Amino acid sequence: MAHRVLRIGVLGGGSWGTTVANLVAARAPTILWARDAAVAREIAERHSNERYLPGARLSKALRATADIGEAVSNADVLVIGVPSQGMRQTAIEVRRHIRPWVPVISLAKGFETDTGLRMTQVIGQELPGHPLGVLTGPNLAGEILAGMAAASVLAMEDEVIVAELQRLFRGGLFRVYTNTDLTGSELGGALKNVFAIAAGMGDGLGAGFNTRSALLTRSIAEMTRLGVALGGRPETFTGLTGLGDLITTCTSPLSRNRTVGFELGKGRSLQDIIAGMNQVAEGVKSSGPIYQAAKALGIEVPIITEVYRVVHEGRSPSSAFRGLLRRGAGSEAEPG
Numbered sequence: 001m002a003h004r005v006l007r008i009g010v011l012g013g014g015s016w017g018t019t020v021a022n023l024v025a026a027r028a029p030t031i032l033w034a035r036d037a038a039v040a041r042e043i044a045e046r047h048s049n050e051r052y053l054p055g056a057r058l059s060k061a062l063r064a065t066a067d068i069g070e071a072v073s074n075a076d077v078l079v080i081g082v083p084s085q086g087m088r089q090t091a092i093e094v095r096r097h098i099r100p101w102v103p104v105i106s107l108a109k110g111f112e113t114d115t116g117l118r119m120t121q122v123i124g125q126e127l128p129g130h131p132l133g134v135l136t137g138p139n140l141a142g143e144i145l146a147g148m149a150a151a152s153v154l155a156m157e158d159e160v161i162v163a164e165l166q167r168l169f170r171g172g173l174f175r176v177y178t179n180t181d182l183t184g185s186e187l188g189g190a191l192k193n194v195f196a197i198a199a200g201m202g203d204g205l206g207a208g209f210n211t212r213s214a215l216l217t218r219s220i221a222e223m224t225r226l227g228v229a230l231g232g233r234p235e236t237f238t239g240l241t242g243l244g245d246l247i248t249t250c251t252s253p254l255s256r257n258r259t260v261g262f263e264l265g266k267g268r269s270l271q272d273i274i275a276g277m278n279q280v281a282e283g284v285k286s287s288g289p290i291y292q293a294a295k296a297l298g299i300e301v302p303i304i305t306e307v308y309r310v311v312h313e314g315r316s317p318s319s320a321f322r323g324l325l326r327r328g329a330g331s332e333a334e335p336g
């Protein structure tokens, strides 16, 4: 059956927004909005985005603009890839331009600090009535742009719409699965960033492979416990959006969240690390609302708690790690 040509608007000219726009541009007319006019011009005219994706060549089919209305008003599908703390403001700006019923797909992996909401909850408040989804999984932008094989998940509650949109994102060696557990898929992508900070801290402190494996395995148990309490399905957390993304982010030197943890473990201050990065590490800000949500629900989250203490209360990474190792170990099925 012939498919109708869908026009795609992508918001966010950082590393992931640009990468996804570049992928989608291979199979649908796509326009990318970057709020920085120089970035938009560079993508449109020179087909590169040196600040966020140094050395990468982008598709000539990808258009770019610094005018959000131009990217949104003709879009049949809208993809939003700005960092989580800019999501609400972006959705508010979208409201005057978006057509009714246009599906909105979030790429962001974080929680709003003031409200603790997931990104599709924030978008749903500002853009009611639009079908919502997330594209999430173990997907480091640099590897995807280099054409390396990867798998991802498009998660939406409506199984008809998700099957229709799946084809937009898949192609080449980028394999896209569907999932109707929007909540669980979105939670996995946001929660793993905090565990990646913990894994990076361990590596920075010189922990061994056994320690890392123990941390990752206890992280997936903790992610599942909290994620299920927050409304996700248990099996989702052992899939690509949970375990898959946890492995990539906790082990790759390309991960910004792991890098923050690694540098903390090496003894640098958080302020210094953040000041030296020109990209977002969502887990730093997300650790606050995640810790608060777990506390409010009475869920034991020892790893999240130690990251929260390091990031928000100035605890040293070595005492955080010692704290985790000294906890009494009970049954493997129990928290801790």
Ligand SMILES: NC(=O)C1=CN([C@@H]2O[C@H](COP(=O)(O)OP(=O)(O)OC[C@H]3O[C@@H](n4cnc5c(N)ncnc54)[C@H](O)[C@@H]3O)[C@@H](O)[C@H]2O)C=CC1
Pocket (backbone or CB within 6 Å): 012, 013, 014, 015, 016, 017, 018, 034, 035, 036, 052, 081, 082, 083, 084, 085, 086, 087, 089, 090, 107, 108, 109, 110, 139, 140, 141, 142, 278, 279, 280, 282
């Ligand atoms: N880079 C990656 O490999 C992946 C990133 N993600 C997620 O994608 C989201 C975006 O991250 P990246 O593109 O990596 O970040 P980035 O740090 O590379 O770029 C962020 C971009 O957003 C723009 N921006 C920041 N605040 C904004 C606002 N209020 N309004 C409009 N634009 C704003 C910046 O100017 C910049 O262009 C994050 O939630 C991240 O966790 C998800 C999967 C992979």
Ligand SMILES: O=C(CO)COP(=O)(O)O
Pocket (backbone or CB within 6 Å): 109, 137, 138, 139, 140, 141, 193, 196, 245, 248, 249, 254, 255, 256, 257, 258, 280, 281, 282
């Ligand atoms: O989400 C990602 C990989 O799936 C990117 O991780 P970082 O934000 O830590 O770089």
